[in-house]
Amino acid sequence: MSDTSSRLLLALLAAFLVACEGATGPAGAPGRDGNDGSDGLPGKDASATCLSCHATAKMDVKYDEYHLSKHFTGTTSLNRNTKYCARCHTDQGFREITGAGTFVVNNDIPNATRITCGTCHKHSGFDFAVDTNTQILRTTSPVFLNYNRNLTATDFGKINNLCVTCHQIRGVTAERYTDSLGVIRTFNQLPFFPFPATKDDNAPVNYQVGQSFSVHDGNQSNLFKGINAYEYTGQTYTRTWQHSANSCTTCHMNTYDPIRKVGGHTLIPNQVACESCHDGARISTIQEAIDLKRIELGELLTARKVFRKSTNSSGVVSYSAVQTHDFYGRLFATTASTTLYATALVSANTVSPTTGLVVYGNTVTMATDANWATRIGRPWKYGELGAAYNYGYINSELSKGVHNPVYAMQVLQRSIDWLNANP
Ligand code: HEC
Ligand code: HEC
Ligand code: HEC
Ligand code: HEC
Ligand code: HEC
Ligand code: HEC
DSSP, X not given: OOHHHHHHHHHHHHHHHHOOSOSSSOXXXXXXXXXXXXXXXXXXXXXXHHHHHHOHHHHHHHXXXXXXXXXXXXXXXXXXXXXXXXXXXXXXXXXXXXXXXXXXXXXOOTTOOOXXXXXXXXXXXXXXXXXXXXXXXXXXXXXXXXXXXXXXXXXXXXXXXXXXXXXXXXXXXXXXXXXXXXXXXXXXXXXXXXXOSSOOTTSXXXXXXXXXXXXXXXXXXXXHHTOSSOOOTTOOOOOOOTTTXXXXXXXXXXXXXXXXXXXXXXXXXXXXXXXXXXXXXXXXXXXXXXXXXXXXXXXXXXXXXXXXXXXXXXXXXXXXXXXXXXXXXXXXXXXXXXXXXEEEEEEOOEEOTTTOOXXXXXXXXXXXXXXXXXXXSSOEEHHHHHHHHHHHHHHTTOSTTTTOHXXXXXXXXXXXXXXXXXX
């Protein structure tokens, strides 16, 4: 709801509460004021309670803060209002999946709007004495993780569950494809998840065209909790650290500073608040160390031809995983050849003539392989898949390990150690 319309609604609500006088006859003398409510009796002083949040000046400040956040400045258009994106990238999508308890929205939402106050906020009751902040949040329930449509909910802590419903690994973006004969078939784009607790790190595994182990940008929750990285057999991992008992909001919604435009609903941590305990250099030093470790892993994977390294026109280096097999499971050769491989799965969404809804599909592209020189020429080992996945787990997380420096460093270092021990 927009700010004017919610204020209008409040004004109407207030008017309704006050306007109960009869319309006929002269008005009587005003009655004496009622007694103030007292603690322990049912009922609340509505005006004061509501105004603690709804005072215009206070709401205006929240808007100012929110307008500085990426929830406001980010993008809803492009393709982020489509079926597999709208749940996290749009207001309507989030309302739909939290209301209906589904993993993805029913269909594209072409006119979807950005994340706003009412995306995160919803009154679940007016008994604020119970738990003020969760009374005004749309969801605080444990999260059914989206990436493998996990039916066991993970509890990240009350308010965290709101953030983590979006700030988590993305999950499928495709379920069907059209084969080279034009037949529509289904496939499992995410065949690797979840990683089994006991596994053979040396077992062979194909990484085929069309498959994905992508983590997406919203992985903060998993690192924060120290879970869902690829963990090597026989290793133990430390999941908690100094700030594990904090919530996302402890750092991301700390005291608002209107001068530096950080804290509060900007969601940018106000780092002055951190400096009461340790200086800013401490945080950037740890970020630099973790980022160097990430690059070390990227280089190691490139040397084995698990990754391919590229540098864009602005000089930014990136690493991407190189498929071992084509879409139909044929091993790519490491020399030039005239063989036609299923080299790509191209998005081919269509609109159903009967329902008018988008039908999601992908079409297999047959071509000779231009990338033979960067192919490994054998299946990966499971431990290589794990190392590649762990690279993405840290790289897409964006905090450079701040959310759990201990686990982040272990995840990277143990991947490097395993690769070195298993040439
Ligand atoms: C702890 C803070 C807080 C308190 C206290 C509070 N509200 Fe709200 N209320 C909100 C927020 C945040 C929103 C969402 C703002 C928006 O969408 O613009 C909201 C929205 C509303 C809406 C719009 C409808 C909706 O659910 O989106 C109404 C009506 C409303 N509040 C009435 C009240 C009344 C009446 C009281 C007092 C009994 C009250 N509120 C107390 C925070 C609060
Ligand atoms: C409805 C889904 C959703 C919820 C709920 C949500 N976020 Fe986000 N958040 C996003 C998306 C999507 C973006 C990226 C927006 C863009 O770039 O278009 C984002 C961006 C951010 C950013 C900025 C990242 C950057 O690259 O600058 C921060 C910080 C953030 N969110 C923190 C939080 C916190 C803390 C909470 C809980 C209080 C939260 N978010 C709740 C979806 C959500
Ligand atoms: C499970 C929730 C979720 C789903 C589903 C999801 N995203 Fe995101 N996405 C996020 C979050 C959270 C961020 C912000 C992370 C950050 O900036 O730290 C983000 C960031 C992004 C960014 C980078 C930020 C920017 O503004 O450039 C792009 C691009 C993006 N998403 C595209 C997509 C597309 C396309 C889809 C659908 C195919 C999709 N996302 C599905 C949660 C999700
Ligand atoms: C990304 C999710 C998110 C969005 C978007 C959001 N809020 Fe909030 N808001 C929260 C959370 C979480 C809290 C509780 C903060 C805490 O416990 O530290 C909160 C607290 C509040 C409070 C009560 C706390 C206080 O300081 O009195 C108000 C009022 C409020 N929000 C208003 C708004 C308004 C108005 C908007 C839109 C301009 C908005 N919020 C947008 C997540 C959000
Ligand atoms: C101990 C404090 C702390 C806690 C707790 C915390 N964060 Fe962060 N977060 C940070 C810092 C510091 C950064 C890095 C900001 C930077 O480098 O500019 C960050 C970065 C991020 C980013 C990327 C922002 C960007 O500009 O790229 C997102 C998104 C985010 N956090 C979301 C979350 C979510 C969701 C949670 C809860 C699961 C959370 N954070 C918990 C401190 C924290
Ligand atoms: C109440 C005190 C306190 C506040 C406030 C605080 N921290 Fe910490 N933090 C600690 C303690 C104690 C440690 C662990 C001991 C140490 O490494 O100094 C720590 C460690 C860390 C570490 C790991 C540092 C390392 O070298 O291993 C990071 C990263 C961190 N904090 C981030 C933050 C951020 C970001 C904020 C602000 C949003 C913040 N902290 C606010 C007390 C605090």
